Amino acid sequence: DQQVKQNSPSLSVQEGRISILNCDYTNSMFDYFLWYKKYPAEGPTFLISISSIKDKNEDGRFTVFLNKSAKHLSLHIVPSQPGDSAVYFCAASAYSGGYQKVTFGTGTKLQVIP
C-alpha cells in the first residue's frame, strides 16, 4: 500500500519557467512533509519541509503548498534552472508506535531544458 504517491514519474520544463511537482497521500495521520532532491550517484538532500499546521512554506525559489483536505502537496520551483534537473522525492511523517516514521514517494524526475 503506497501511502505517499507521486503519480508523475517524469516532468520536463523550460529553463526560467515554473516547475510544479505533485504528491498525494492517503494517511491522515501524517503531520510533517518534506521534499528531497537526488542527483545520480548521490544520496538525497533535503530541500524544504512543511508542518501540517501550515499551508505554505517558502525558501527562495522553492515553495511547498499543502492542501490537507485534498491530502495533496506540491513543490513549486520558480524560476527553474538546469541545475534543478534531478529526481525529487516527497516524504511524509507520522507517529507510529510512539516514534516518527517517514514514508517516501516513488520520485519524479525533473528535467529542466536550457
Place this chain on the structure above:
Amino acid sequence: KAGVTQTPRYLIKTRGQQVTLSCSPISGHRSVSWYQQTPGQGLQFLFEYFSETQRNKGNFPGRFSGRQFSNSRSEMNVSTLELGDSALYLCASSPRDPRKVNTEAFFGQGTRLTVV
C-alpha cells in the same frame, strides 16, 4: 563537518550469500535509518535505530537486519541474498530523537548492491 559515510560504495554478491553494509553518521547524530531504493519503488524504509535500539521497522523479511553501536555507527545485514535484493541501499542520519521533533535526515551516497 563530515557527512554520512557508507561503505562499500559498490558490491557484487552471489545469490545465497550474505552481506554487511556499514554506515557512519554525522558526528553527534544519534538516529540512523536505512532505506532500499529500486527503480519505480522509491525509497522503501527498512529500519531506524536510535541509541543502539531499533525504534521503527519497515515491511521487509527477517533476512534484513541491522544494529547500531555505541558510537552511533550502524550496520545492515542481508542474509541468503536473492536477485531481487539488488538495489541502492541508503543510510540517513538525523540529530533528532524519533520520539520527538520532526527534522530532516542527511543521506549518504549509498551502497549499490548487485546480486548475481
